[in-house]
Amino acid sequence: MVTLNTSFKRLKKLLGARITLEELEEKLFQYGMELDGVNGDELIIDITPDRADMVSPQGLARALKPFLGLDSIKYKVKETKNKFIIAKELASIRPFAVGAIVKNVNFTDDLIKEIIWVQEKLHATYCRNRRKAAIGIYPLDNIKFPVYFKAKSPKEIKFIPLDFNEELTGDEILKKHPTGIKYAHLINKFSKYPVLEDSEGKILSMPPIINSEIMGKVTKNTKDVFIEVTGTNLETVNQILTLMATVIAHETGIIEKLITVLPNKEIKTPLLEGEKMSVVFNNVKELIGVELTSGQIKRLLKMMDYEILSETENDIIVKTPFYRTDILHEVDVIDDIARAYGFENIVPKMPSVSTTGGLRDETLFIEKLRDFMIGNGYLEEYTFALTTEEEQYKKMNVRIQPPHATVIEAKSPYYSLRTWVLPELLKCVEQNLHRDFPMKLFDIGDVIIPHEKYEVKAKNELHLGVINVSDKAGYESIKKVFDALVETFDFKFELKKSNHDSFIQGRSADIYYKNKRIGVMGELHPKVITNFGIKLPVVAMEISFEDLNIY
């Protein structure tokens, strides 16, 4: 979820409509947003991550106006001959940049604050922390076109970065300026850094790091601005430029398209044209499950700001709203029709799809096994698959760790996937030392065993883990359970003396099936018991059912 912070007053002004908070909440819900918080006049609105165009009060108002039956926003657009020229040498550094001019903007402190908020929000989300795209805004007055986007060696780059009062080189900015330090990783691996210069060689900024204090600071006195977006994906930089230019131009501004000269083509930016799409009536009916007339469909499409271009008996040709970045397929348009129609208004229709249901054989086996363990007086535990090597092996006194899957990075201390369940059950006891004993626990669950032969190089294996913690626990207590298990399920198991380090030798047995070791049981070694802070004898059993072919 992406959140939009604005005020009810601001939103009402941008909408130019009287609306109560309840109505707004209802309409947002129907559109697919959620009023997440209200604090006095302040609103927090959850928007879905596909709608980059709504990450601004202006964008939200733009989408909501036709939805509420109000007129769509129309922008004043002109074209200029000004050029923004992108150098070829950036291909391996930051290949794309596009620019726009917006004039006649009434910058107030509030608007500047709002624009900075939008810019930072876009940076943090759709721009992937400035990696994929980064936005720069400059007062137009000081700039002499054409503006160049080029690569220069860090030593050659010298300017006063925002909020500083001394000139720094490119390298110094990455080391001294807080923003430089934060985003240094985006460019410091290159021998040349991207830089924006006007035709007089004055540096505007060093994208995607920081603007110049002199050339790149918008104030209340600014009326006209130059906007650029640099990045690694042409489509994204174009989309972000369109969003940013329209946010700034929303109230009074005039957008001036300039000529962005890319190494292989020239485009007039920002792009303000939607795309043509065909919507087949029958597809609408099939996907939503509601019979709609073409008139209804057209009305609903207009609510979502689509332009109707033409219509035949079977389909309708529309132009998508230019600011939408999320429409990839006809189904996206049909989804918009459904939203405008209102999901609440759709009459449910139970499909007649006749099938028979059932559980997997493994699940049925697990249920029998669980019944057996509960019948023997054992309490079911449910433990994690992710754990630590420390607990799986070290605390279990296991000297040679078997192959086991690990993750690269984890926010919790669990980096390792379990290969057996017993340590996890002992952790349960460790967390419950203050509770009543005896404690008899079991868990039936999957462990993960790596192996080359599988497509995902590992496999889930079903294990049963059993422990009995009691002052009276001895080999007999677990052997009894084992015997009953073998008898109940008619397992053909054999026992051999075990050398397992977690257990006491001579009081533990390896469990074999068809000459393969599939489990172990017996009295846990006192070292293991004390490693988990337990003060009573523990007997335990673990069996893998992988090779039994019972399910």
Place this chain on the structure above:
Amino acid sequence: METELSAIERKTLSLIKNLKSFQSVEVLAEKTGMKKDSLIKALSILEEKGFVDKKEKVLEEVSLTKTGISVVKKGFPEKIFLNGLKKPVGIKDYKKKSKLKEQEFNISMGLLKRNDCIKIEKGLICKKNNEKFLKELNQKEELINKINKKKPFYLKKEDEKYVEEFLKRGLVVKKIRVVRQYRINENGKKILKNLKEDLIEKLTPKMILDGTWKNKKFRSYNLRTKYPSSFGKKHFLKEMTGLIKQIFIEMGFKEMKSDYVETCFWNFDNCFMRQDHPNREIMDTYFLKYPSKGRIPEDLSKIIKSVHEDGWKTGSKGWGGEWSKKEAEKLILRTHTTATTFRMLSKCFKPPYKFFSVDRIFRNETLDFKHLHEFHQVEGVIVADKPLSLANLIAVLKEFYKKMGVKKLRFKPTYNPYTEPSMEIFAYLPKLKKWVELGNSGVFRPEVLLPHGITKPVIAWGLGLERLAMLCYGIDDIRQVYGHFVDVENIKKTKPIFKVSE
């Protein structure tokens, strides 16, 4: 009435019947020769039954410190000082000769001088006889030995003066103790008189065999006593899983399963999640260090590549850019069971079919009261031999949630990379008197269906099991839902449920 007394209770009562005043448990134990533990137990039951009276007394327990213990062993330093002083002796010489440490020596000398037991004349220490001081010293010795022997030693009025001094000298410490004292009361005496001694305690096989139980009475037990118990029971989250599985089966769904370890290909790429999607970052998803690279199906991967790059023949624009096979081969812990669903869709079963799973998924989260790093997703999918619509999905969801016990639902449009339209499911829970988000659903996009040869819309939905369990069982810390942090008492105590949401 007498039969309500157990053997040990009877024994206790008769042993204390002649003691007049309130006595502490220690004293009683000493006098009756009973074990303290069983005595305490018996007395508290007798008190509850109204046969003995209890009085709680706040006492000060005095016990020796390390220094105190050494005084008991060696004697008071001032006494050692005095005893060694046979004739006048120089201070320096005596300091060397005496067994006292320098500090003890100096303190003792000061003390004795103040109390007029010695005097210093021309640099020589001379003994003076002070009977009163010597007498007091003997009393002090007696007292400190008493403190040492008698544990616990409770402060009495007459000892206060010396104990005060001991405290100052760091020989003892004082602790406040609440001491329970007991005394037999009239009821107790009465019941003792009426006691018949030949009640049967335990029915033995021998008694049954030889009939000695005849003409005897059985002592009745306290029927309300609670005993620590260990018993077998299903984990409540598994119980909830079972109920949900039952609903799916009733609705004609077959269970599906796949491994926890998954390739990005099945987990993300098949779900039309663009390769730079934020969820695909290491901060959100567990990428595997070992094993790190899986195998992906050659033919399908070519199709998926094309779907991502230009939409293939799905009618979609695709995401643009270049799709990387290397990225798709990376191994992760699956972030949703939708990976399982796509594995099923790829198997080209003949429609119609319905599949479900309630299984484990993983997200790189910090474990806290709101987040688990592994949890469970409930998922259902319907593939029919005809197109399935949003209206169909709503009907199926209403049926499914009705079976769970939820009667009122609302649907909010939302975004999923692999479904369009997509709906969040809001359920009204009468118990909490509020709407809560309880699931996500949608109609699969052509971009995710056509690669598997499916041409007609497919509907699917999912919800989080832990969230449901928290709402249903009233748990507010997610770590108490499952995993080793769960309190075993909660597993024992959680009531069985018959409908998921009730």
